[in-house]
Amino acid sequence: MRIFLLAVGAIKKKEIRKLIDEYTLWLKPYLPFTTVEVQASRPARGRDCREEEGARISSFLTGKKMRLIALDESGVNVSSHRFSEMLENPGCDLCFVIGGPEGLSDKIKSRADQLMSLSRMTFTSDMARLVFTEQIFRAVKIARGEPYHR
Numbered sequence: 001m002r003i004f005l006l007a008v009g010a011i012k013k014k015e016i017r018k019l020i021d022e023y024t025l026w027l028k029p030y031l032p033f034t035t036v037e038v039q040a041s042r043p044a045r046g047r048d049c050r051e052e053e054g055a056r057i058s059s060f061l062t063g064k065k066m067r068l069i070a071l072d073e074s075g076v077n078v079s080s081h082r083f084s085e086m087l088e089n090p091g092c093d094l095c096f097v098i099g100g101p102e103g104l105s106d107k108i109k110s111r112a113d114q115l116m117s118l119s120r121m122t123f124t125s126d127m128a129r130l131v132f133t134e135q136i137f138r139a140v141k142i143a144r145g146e147p148y149h150r
Contacts, residue, residue, distance in 0.1 A: 002032040002093045003136065006060055007129055008053045008100035009040035016126045023133040030140045035129070036060060040100045054105030057097055061111075066093035068112045070104055071132065073122060075115030084139035098128050 011017040027033045038056040041049035141148035
């Protein structure tokens with residue numbers, strides 16, 4: 001099983017990038033984890049960026065057999081333990097997707113196998129990526145019964 005994080009836009013804060021890179025490095029011995037960035041659209045008056053970004057996300061997904069989980073504020077909340085269970089033996093690759101500042105297009109949300117929320121609070125895209133990457137690492141440690149989660 002491989003895990004992909006498909007994210008709209010690049011990390012803006014170098015401090016956050018450094019932390020994400022650290023968690024990604026820690027994950028290497030446990031599982032293949034790859035972040036793929038798709039280009040964010042520039043907002044313009046009267047234009048919905050989500051549709052353009054959704055087309056880029058769809059382009060990445062085309063021809064790939066993976067379970068798509070969209071990270072969205074309207075999704076279900078799961079505990080760290082439940083998230084760990086979700087990652088155990090899913091039977092296929094998993095792709096989690098984080099939208100840009102405007103969120104995800106309805107097309108991507110309806111295509112997703114599941115909508116999951118990181119929190120009922122709203123995060124910047126950078127922070128959502130950091131929180132998600134940390135939770136992947138935490139989930140792996142929980143599944144292995146290794147110290148980290150308290």
